[in-house]
Amino acid sequence: MADDQHLPSDASTPYESVDEHEIKKNITEADELKQEGNESFRASRWNEALVSYRTALSRLPRRKPQPPSPDNSQDDTSDHGGARSASSGEVPTREEGPVPASIPSELEAECAKARAVLNANIGACLVKLSDYSGAVESCTQSLLDDPHYIKALQRRAASNERLDTWSSLTQAQEDYKSLLELLPPTSPQVAQTKRSLQLLEPRQQAAQKKEMAEMTGKLKNLGNSILGNFGLSTDNFKFEPNGQGGYSMNFAR
Secondary structure, eight states, X not given: OOOOOOOOOOOOOOOSOOOHHHHXXXXXXXXXXXXXXXXXXXXXXXXXXXXXXXXXXHHSOOOOOOOOBTTBOXXXXXXXXXXXOOOSSOOOSOOSOOOOSOOOHHHHHHHHHHHHHHHHHHHHHHHHTTOHHHHHHHHHHHHHHOTTOHHHHHHHHHHHHHHOOHHHXXXXXXXXXXXXXXXXXXXXXXXXXXXXXXXXXXXXHHHHHHHHHHHHHHHHHHHHHHHGGXXXXXXXXXXXXXXXXXXXXXXXX
16 A cells, blocks of 8 residues: 655755745645545555656655766666656656755755655555556655665565566565565564565576576577678587686587
């Protein structure tokens, strides 16, 4: 079920002045829209709930951009997200409001809390609509505002399992491991998380072998298409252990 309560995340650093009254008004509007979404979700009206949650998110200021790491120029969502895919129904595509000049730290904490919940709720709707790539992306956005958000981690892991690729299953493993660190030892979810992690390992290994075999087959076909011009094929090249932990290539007709 979509979430209504959530612990606040850490506040960001204040940087310039902003209209606090306007931000507070937007937070109130976003909360009202979230409640509408919760009602639609409880009634299994997934698309209506999705519209409400996304509209609510558009009322909030965007997350303050983080400066790029000197040793990593890639986007901070690249580790966990698939491409955002479209779900059924007409929904707004703009999910967050403009970036203001600054928000006081306490107010930013409140905005971060609201964004985290709304993005996780969007993920819950997308799961119901079988848009698992979109759910992964929305939960990743939620976790950028609160990396310890249990429900976002659970939904992202479950969605990555449904995608069932080597990469997605590996990412699901990491999320389950994070959950085991975050869940209280007495939580009934610990046993289920451990079981999910245990069942995931052979699936991840099978997906790895399958994708490696497919990649090898494609490379072999490419090699044969080139070598065929010279009356050769990849079968003419044999790789044998060299006794030193590596392989040597021998040519045979």
